Amino acid sequence: MHRNLFMPSEKALDRINWLHKRMREMGTAFLEETADSPFSSLTSRLLEIPPVAGPAYWAHVDPAEPELPKWKPVGFPCISSSSYSYAPLPKEVTVNGQPVSILRTLGGVNDHEHYEGPQWSSQFEPGDRLIAGGSSTVSEFWTRPPKIYASPRPIGNVCRFPPPWHSLAGARTYFSSQWSESHPLVKIVTDKAYLSLPKAGMDPLRYKERLLADRAFAAAWVMKTLANGESDVWLSIRDRDPEFLEKIWRDLLGRRISHVAFVVNEFLHVASPSDWLQIDRNDSKWSEFLPDPGPEWTLVEKKAGQRTRKQR
Numbered sequence: 001m002h003r004n005l006f007m008p009s010e011k012a013l014d015r016i017n018w019l020h021k022r023m024r025e026m027g028t029a030f031l032e033e034t035a036d037s038p039f040s041s042l043t044s045r046l047l048e049i050p051p052v053a054g055p056a057y058w059a060h061v062d063p064a065e066p067e068l069p070k071w072k073p074v075g076f077p078c079i080s081s082s083s084y085s086y087a088p089l090p091k092e093v094t095v096n097g098q099p100v101s102i103l104r105t106l107g108g109v110n111d112h113e114h115y116e117g118p119q120w121s122s123q124f125e126p127g128d129r130l131i132a133g134g135s136s137t138v139s140e141f142w143t144r145p146p147k148i149y150a151s152p153r154p155i156g157n158v159c160r161f162p163p164p165w166h167s168l169a170g171a172r173t174y175f176s177s178q179w180s181e182s183h184p185l186v187k188i189v190t191d192k193a194y195l196s197l198p199k200a201g202m203d204p205l206r207y208k209e210r211l212l213a214d215r216a217f218a219a220a221w222v223m224k225t226l227a228n229g230e231s232d233v234w235l236s237i238r239d240r241d242p243e244f245l246e247k248i249w250r251d252l253l254g255r256r257i258s259h260v261a262f263v264v265n266e267f268l269h270v271a272s273p274s275d276w277l278q279i280d281r282n283d284s285k286w287s288e289f290l291p292d293p294g295p296e297w298t299l300v301e302k303k304a305g306q307r308t309r310k311q312r
Helices: 010-033 040-047 184-188 191-195 204-213 215-227 231-240 242-253
Strands: 057-062 065-073 078-080 092-095 098-103 129-132 138-141 157-159 168-172 177-180 260-264 267-272 275-280 299-302
Touching: 010 040, 040 057, 078 138, 168 184, 168 215, 184 215, 184 242, 191 215, 204 215, 204 231, 204 242, 215 242, 215 260, 215 267, 231 242, 231 275
Parallel strands: 078 098, 157 177, 168 260
Antiparallel strands: 057 065, 057 098, 092 098, 092 299, 129 138, 168 177, 260 267, 267 275
């Protein structure tokens, strides 16, 4: 195209795809040959391929020596230290009084923060819960050894959410999107529908007929719009064709569900057929949509010189 950009030929693209496939095959073979290695989980994350079944090892934060993580079999329940991105890492955390292992990210020589570098969180071994706590208000949580996925879902991880958070469809953690397995939208959407969504930037009213005719496609569009925080798109449709959002809402969620929420960092996006709200975590309205989920769903941290306190 020009000196800083070129368009590879079809033949070149075929060779590139072959090379990627071959690299993945070699990586998988290496993992299988070293399945008993205590560094197998780390290899999986560095190569970005599914791990092999077997005991997983990772660096644990030691409360006695928090700056010297210990490499040992993963203890459950656990969280990744990336749950406290851009914030001090606590020495100890608990859920419902039970100690929780903190798995430290593995930064390189140029990484200086506890959340930089390869991390335990993986699209191939996602957590089975989303809980309250951490620097971005919610955290991916593992209560048991994770199920291994050879092909992760395109929409992200689907897991259990706190029961009181029935209006929360999903949340963005440091690593990926998390979706509530019990939310109506998540039950309707399919991977095929999600992958068939048009590229960002196309006016949804251009494919209005399909959105009204295909519930899985419509659910995928609502979920992606929420996850991307596209309030301008949502409100633009409301202003131009208010009946359209009403029809989709009734078809997907009925009349009993008045709003759908999604957490991104310290903000809660709340969509309804007539509006889109962005609520800061310090706003009193936050607890209206996300009430205290209870001790079984809340990280409690203990810092040096401080008493144990709830993280909200």
